[in-house]
Amino acid sequence: MVVGVTFPYAANAQAQLAQAGEDVAQGMSRERLDRIAGVMKQEVANGTFSGTVTLIARRGELVHFEANGFQDAAKTKPMAKDSIFRMASMTKPIVTVAAMMLVEQGVFKINDPIARYLPELKDLKVEVSRTNGDGTTTTEDLPANRAVTIQDLMRHTSGFFYGGAMKSKRLKDAYEQANIEAGEQDITGDEMLKRLGQIPLAYQPGTNFLYSISVDVLGLLVERATKKPLDVVLQEMVIGPLGMKDTAFWVPGEKASRLAEVLDSDPLKKLSLRFCRTESEIKMSYLKGGAGMCGTAEDYFKFLQMILNGGEYEGKRYLSKKTVEFMLQNHLVGMGGSTEASTGPGYGFGLGFAVRLQDGFGWSPGSKGDAMWGGIFGTSFTLDPKEKLLAIQLTQGATARLQSRHLFKNLVYGAMVE
Structure with a gap:
């Protein structure tokens, strides 16, 4: 060895x-x-x-x-x-x-919905854009097809994102206005999660790799699960x-x-x-x-x-x-x-x-x-x-x-x- x-x-x-x-x-x-x-x-x-x-x-x-x-x-x-x-x-x-050490200890499983530990993220919506016959685009927020899981956080398939890399100006502005990434001002984890739960995801969970704040959310989930x-x-x-x-x-x-x-x-x-x-x-x-x-x-x-x-x-x-x-x-x-x-x-x-x-x-x-x-x-x-x-x-x-x-x-x- x-x-x-x-x-x-x-x-x-x-x-x-x-x-x-x-x-x-x-x-x-x-x-x-x-x-x-x-x-x-x-x-x-x-x-x-x-x-x-x-x-x-x-x-x-x-x-x-x-x-x-x-x-x-x-x-x-x-x-x-x-x-x-x-x-x-x-x-x-x-x-x-x-x-993953906590997974081995039985504290949680990677397929657990994150809302089990972070209820602020229970009813997430997804921004969906459609191109109309006349070439215009319609955007609406639809319910997520399934819950975001801990595995989604670990592999960046949650639908969360980094504002600086987001093509949707609406979503990018939402993160910046809510100070999700604590870019220039401080924000507590509880307040960040509360605001994050009101902002649509960029993709349906489990469908797309998108580098994101997912592991920031994972860190907050670890805090809730361990109470430390x-x-x-x-x-x-x-x-x-x-x-x-x-x-x-x-x-x-x-x-x-x-x-x-x-x-x-x-x-x-x-x-x-x-x-x-x-x-x-x-x-x-x-x-x-x-x-x-x-x-x-x-x-x-x-x-x-x-x-x-x-x-x-x-x-x-x-x-x-x-x-x-x-x-x-x-x-x-x-x-x-x-x-x-x-x-x-x-x-x-x-x-x-x-x-x-x-x-x-x-x-x-x-x-x-x-x-x-x-x-x-x-x-x-x-x-x-x-x-x-x-x-x-x-x-x-x-x-x-x-x-x-x-x-x-x-x-x-x-x-x-x-």
């Missing part, structure tokens, strides 16, 4: 390989891994992001762990391996894992036991100097400042299960290695092997929609993770069944069970995030020689 990597070794992984004169570590070429630093430094020089932390592990051994560039937008403070990043949507897999705040649930079930010491919804004052910054020139800079504030500021609004956490590469490595190990890390089991397999299968069979805006072509979606559907179709190498996701501010990961590989890239380069994900994946798989 693969065990967890100890970071006293990990921090000096490449230096020790070089000292030993090894050309290949766990099937990864040291010479090719050395290319990563040069490419990352060039991206910093190009203004793609201020800096980055990159980490690669294969077969349970860390083979690459580096910090390049700068932590601050002014490019005066060198990036460090323990710099803290706004993880944004890389929060989603953590919350989904905690929810989301941060407490995650700390007790996942973050604390895994030893993710720098992962939280806020950055304590004594760690604030380690928080990486989005470039001033990036259009998403203002949005980034709503994340990873102080504890008192963050708790004025609902904790976003889909976007709210901050953390380090070392912390997220522990989480991903647990998934790669089939639910176990350093002697403690978090999920069963079969549950992990179930989460990394495609749950969108027969549905519409696409993950391409986040993954490029060739991916479906499981429970909390995008999953590669086939060989030979995509924008970068990988394996059928590999999993990935990323965050809006420039964080991303790849998890490849077939190759026993995980790779993490943390930047705060929001606008160029899709480009950066595939650039890094090319470098990772380009270093694999065995």
Whole structure:
């Protein structure tokens, strides 16, 4: 069984390989891994992001762990391996894992209607548009064909959405006016759910993948089901036991100097400042299960290695092997929609993770069944069970995030020689 990597070794992984004169570590070429630093430094020089932390592990051994560039937008403070990043949507897999742990404990089932725990969302309507014979469009709100389930939240087939990506101006305006996403003002979870229940869904539940606030809703459902705040649930079930010491919804004052910054020139800079504030500021609004956490590469490595190990890390089991397999299968069979805006072509979606559907179709190498996701501010990961590989890239380069994900994946798989 693969065990967890100890970071006293990990921090000096490449230096020790070089000292030993090894050309290949766990099937990864040291010479090719050395290319990563040069490419990352060039991206910093190009203004793609201020800096980055990159980490690669294969077969349970860390083979690459580096910090390049700068932590601050002014490019005066060198990036460090323990710099803290706004993880944004890389929060989603953590919350989904905690929810699946509750499924294993019998707290709820994934096919339970969410209204059983969130009655504010009981009688949801769906916006339906029809084109008339004269070319005009008629829009009406019809009852949902079936209830939204917990599985719908985990795989983004609920019909909820993100306002910024919504084509329907009516629905987009409704989210903004109701402050559903707590974009510029704080709102409690109870009030958000009350308002959300009055806004139509974009699609019938279970018919279409649409990236959305679904995992924010899942986080609130977890709170109701456990009668505990989301941060407490995650700390007790996942973050604390895994030893993710720098992962939280806020950055304590004594760690604030380690928080990486989005470039001033990036259009998403203002949005980034709503994340990873102080504890008192963050708790004025609902904790976003889909976007709210901050953390380090070392912390997220522990989480991903647990998934790669089939639910176990350093002697403690978090999920069963079969549950992990179930989460990394495609749950969108027969549905519409696409993950391409986040993954490029060739991916479906499981429970909390995008999953590669086939060989030979995509924008970068990988394996059928590999999993990935990323965050809006420039964080991303790849998890490849077939190759026993995980790779993490943390930047705060929001606008160029899709480009950066595939650039890094090319470098990772380009270093694999065995």
